[in-house]
Amino acid sequence: MSADxxxxxxxxxxxxxxxxTGLAIFSLMLLAGILLRAAQAGWLPVDPGTFYSILSLHxxxxxxxxxxxxxxxxxxxxxxxTDLDERIAFLAYGFFVxxxxxxxxxxxxxxxxxxxxxxxxxxxxxxxxxxxxTGTWLVGNALVMLGFMLWxxxxxxxxxxxxxxxxxxxxxxxxxxNRAFTDSGGKPPPPAMFxxxxxxxxxxxxxxxxxxxxxxxxxxxIDPSVAINPLWAKNLTYLFGHSIANLTMYMAVAGVYVGLPxxxxxxxxxxxxxxxxxxxxxxxxxxxxxxxxxxxxAQMQWMQFVxxxxxxxxxxxxxxxxxxxxxMLAHRSGMRWxxxxxxxxxxxxxxxxxxxxxxxxxxxxxxxDLHNTLWVPGHFHTYLLEGVLLFTLGWVFVNLEQRAxxxxxxxxxxxVGLGMFGGGALFLLPFYSAGAAGVPRRYAVEPPPGPFWAxxxxxxxxxxxxxxxxxxxxGIRLTRxxxxxxxV
Amino acid sequence: xxxxxxxxxxFSVAAALAIIAMLFLANxxxxxxxxxxxxxxxxxxxxxxxxxxxxxxxxxxxxxxxxYFPYPRAGASANAKHFxxxxxxxxxxxxxxxxxxxxxxxxxxxxxxxxxxxxxxPNGAIVGQVQAMPGYVNHLPMTFTVAGHYTIRCLExxxxxxxxxxxxxxxx
Numbered sequence: 148m149s150a151d152x153x154x155x156x157x158x159x160x161x162x163x164x165x166x167x168t169g170l171a172i173f174s175l176m177l178l179a180g181i182l183l184r185a186a187q188a189g190w191l192p193v194d195p196g197t198f199y200s201i202l203s204l205h206x207x208x209x210x211x212x213x214x215x216x217x218x219x220x221x222x223x224x225x226x227x228x229t230d231l232d233e234r235i236a237f238l239a240y241g242f243f244v245x246x247x248x249x250x251x252x253x254x255x256x257x258x259x260x261x262x263x264x265x266x267x268x269x270x271x272x273x274x275x276x277x278x279x280x281t282g283t284w285l286v287g288n289a290l291v292m293l294g295f296m297l298w299x300x301x302x303x304x305x306x307x308x309x310x311x312x313x314x315x316x317x318x319x320x321x322x323x324x325n326r327a328f329t330d331s332g333g334k335p336p337p338p339a340m341f342x343x344x345x346x347x348x349x350x351x352x353x354x355x356x357x358x359x360x361x362x363x364x365x366x367x368x369i370d371p372s373v374a375i376n377p378l379w380a381k382n383l384t385y386l387f388g389h390s391i392a393n394l395t396m397y398m399a400v401a402g403v404y405v406g407l408p409x410x411x412x413x414x415x416x417x418x419x420x421x422x423x424x425x426x427x428x429x430x431x432x433x434x435x436x437x438x439x440x441x442x443x444x445a446q447m448q449w450m451q452f453v454x455x456x457x458x459x460x461x462x463x464x465x466x467x468x469x470x471x472x473x474x475m476l477a478h479r480s481g482m483r484w485x486x487x488x489x490x491x492x493x494x495x496x497x498x499x500x501x502x503x504x505x506x507x508x509x510x511x512x513x514x515x516d517l518h519n520t521l522w523v524p525g526h527f528h529t530y531l532l533e534g535v536l537l538f539t540l541g542w543v544f545v546n547l548e549q550r551a552x553x554x555x556x557x558x559x560x561x562x563v564g565l566g567m568f569g570g571g572a573l574f575l576l577p578f579y580s581a582g583a584a585g586v587p588r589r590y591a592v593e594p595p596p597g598p599f600w601a602x603x604x605x606x607x608x609x610x611x612x613x614x615x616x617x618x619x620x621x622g623i624r625l626t627r628x629x630x631x632x633x634x635v
Numbered sequence: 636x637x638x639x640x641x642x643x644x645x646f647s648v649a650a651a652l653a654i655i656a657m658l659f660l661a662n663x664x665x666x667x668x669x670x671x672x673x674x675x676x677x678x679x680x681x682x683x684x685x686x687x688x689x690x691x692x693x694x695x696x697x698x699x700x701x702x703y704f705p706y707p708r709a710g711a712s713a714n715a716k717h718f719x720x721x722x723x724x725x726x727x728x729x730x731x732x733x734x735x736x737x738x739x740x741x742x743x744x745x746x747x748x749x750x751x752x753x754x755x756x757p758n759g760a761i762v763g764q765v766q767a768m769p770g771y772v773n774h775l776p777m778t779f780t781v782a783g784h785y786t787i788r789c790l791e792x793x794x795x796x797x798x799x800x801x802x803x804x805x806x807x
Binding site: 268269381420444462466496499503504513515584591592 | 638768
């Protein structure tokens with residue numbers, strides 16, 4: 148058996164383990180999310196303590212689910228370019244699993260309910276859960292961060308070695324000395340490697356920040372006399388929280404760089420513009436979090452100004468390079484609209500729509516009306532459900548379709564589309580409508596018109612789940628089709 | 636402030652245009668496929684203009700919104716009357732009556748955890764908000780032009796009774 152085949156199988160093992168785990172956690176969190184919206188609609192009797200405990204689990208679980216799936220895809224793609232030790236990927240995976248178990252224990256039976264972006268001193272003041280649950284939650288978060296940083300270190304090291312340091316990994320010579328670089332036979336990294344490099348670099352920064360604030364909270368948990376500055380804690384919490392949530396999109400977009408060309412039979416090349424776009428993303432992912440503190444007037448004012456312009460500029464690499472490039476790939480390509488290609492293309496639309504919602508929220512005068520209203524979960528649910536998830540499913544289905552040499556029937560595509568896009572729209576629009584009306588987020592019992600919109604959203608979420616279930620069944624069918632053909 | 640519906644309308648129109656444009660650009664099955672080189676050549680030429688358009692919209696949006704930032708006004712309202720607001724799980728301590736048509740500044744802090752001091756006007760729309768943070772005082776400048784009852788809601792998750800944390804004052 149050739150080394151390539153062995154290496155390919157290692158990559159596949161890691162990728163499918165990560166993606167399978169991510170989608171399994173996502174499915175459970177999806178059900179938890181429906182329960183929360185149904186409770187807000189008044190359809191289910193859920194006491195506030197249980198509501199906030201489940202909300203804490205739902206938020207952390209969704210981010211971790213999407214991150215694990217994206218990290219698996221990236222690991223596989225990097226593995227195609229350079230040597231990676233499978234054991235380190237599974238060691239990181241072990242940290243993820245241990246962290247997830249710890250977080251689950253803190254909620255069931257611990258009833259921890261301070262949410263995943265807990266703002267000091269909340270996890271310690273006026274709690275309705277035992278102290279050990281706070282510690283277990285913090286340890287769980289730290290374990291996930293350690294796994295994430297291990298993954299980042301492995302990928303960063305491999306990319307630096309493969310492309311000859313930072314200059315090669317970020318294609319600096321390719322951009323500034325393009326003629327000399329290409330004349331000498333140099334080749335820049337393929338697009339997906341930029342996604343991997345920026346995820347690993349920013350992920351390492353994010354993970355470090357997460358561990359710093361996590362350690363500070365753990366120290367306070369052990370010795371309450373050790374005080375933490377609340378503004379400092381809030382900055383670090385959102386730097387960590389916003390960046391890791393944002394990075395899930397940049398992890399998943401690697402699937403577009405590789406998957407969409409497989410559908411269109413066209414190539415997605417690295418261009419100097421693409422390299423520069425990723426440099427910009429590297430910076431903006433880290434500083435865009437400033438917009439989470441717009442309503443903290445004690446924050447240094449320059450950070451508020453930078454927050455707005457950085458949030459605007461963060462959109463430029465997306466709409467001018469990545470999505471624009473994706474549209475160019477699909478445009479008049481004669482692409483067959485399979486589930487895989489539909490998911491990948493629709494994911495770009497979801498990314499743009501969620502981005503519009505995010506940009507409006509990042510506009511400070513509008514943020515006065517929208518800050519911490521349901522508008523905020525509106526935009527990030529759009530990102531995650533109709534962006535990150537679709538990219539992940541798109542990548543999965545492109546691979547399954549290619550190996551099975553088959554695509555789903557028109558009826559299946561319509562049913563999945565109606566469920567996941569129609570149901571998705573019905574689920575997402577109420578967030579925006581209620582948010583624009585000033586309904587606060589994170590309310591176990593919402594003021595009007597919150598309950599009405601929560602009812603609509605619950606119906607939308609159920610329709611979405613039906614579409615997602617058909618999608619899962621279709622995925623299993625394609626997998627079996629491949630296996631049965633291999634058996635023959 | 637109170638512009639939630641306008642923001643929703645902008646979002647709806649922009650999102651609809653983006654969806655239609657992207658579907659239109661993708662759905663070309665009825666026409667002959669083009670070679671990638673042709674699409675790329677045209678696309679790259681257009682992208683230069685697209686970049687400058689997006690860049691200009693970003694810079695213009697920033698420039699147009701800066702005058703409406705709430706921060707500089709906190710310093711400019713030096714002669715405004717100050718009202719202390721102290722948030723605490725799960726209540727707001729605030730004056731019961733606020734004068735109408737007069738610049739006022741709410742000096743907002745918290746005794747325990749982070750809270751959000753969100754002011755809802757008589758019509759139910761948010762008219763102003765600021766965070767209430769322990770150890771810090773945030774100054775929220777406001778001028779109320781409409782008399783009536785204003786509701787305060789907590790806009791930062793603060794614990795089990797977060798949703799019930801309300802207060803209010805009259806503007807006369």
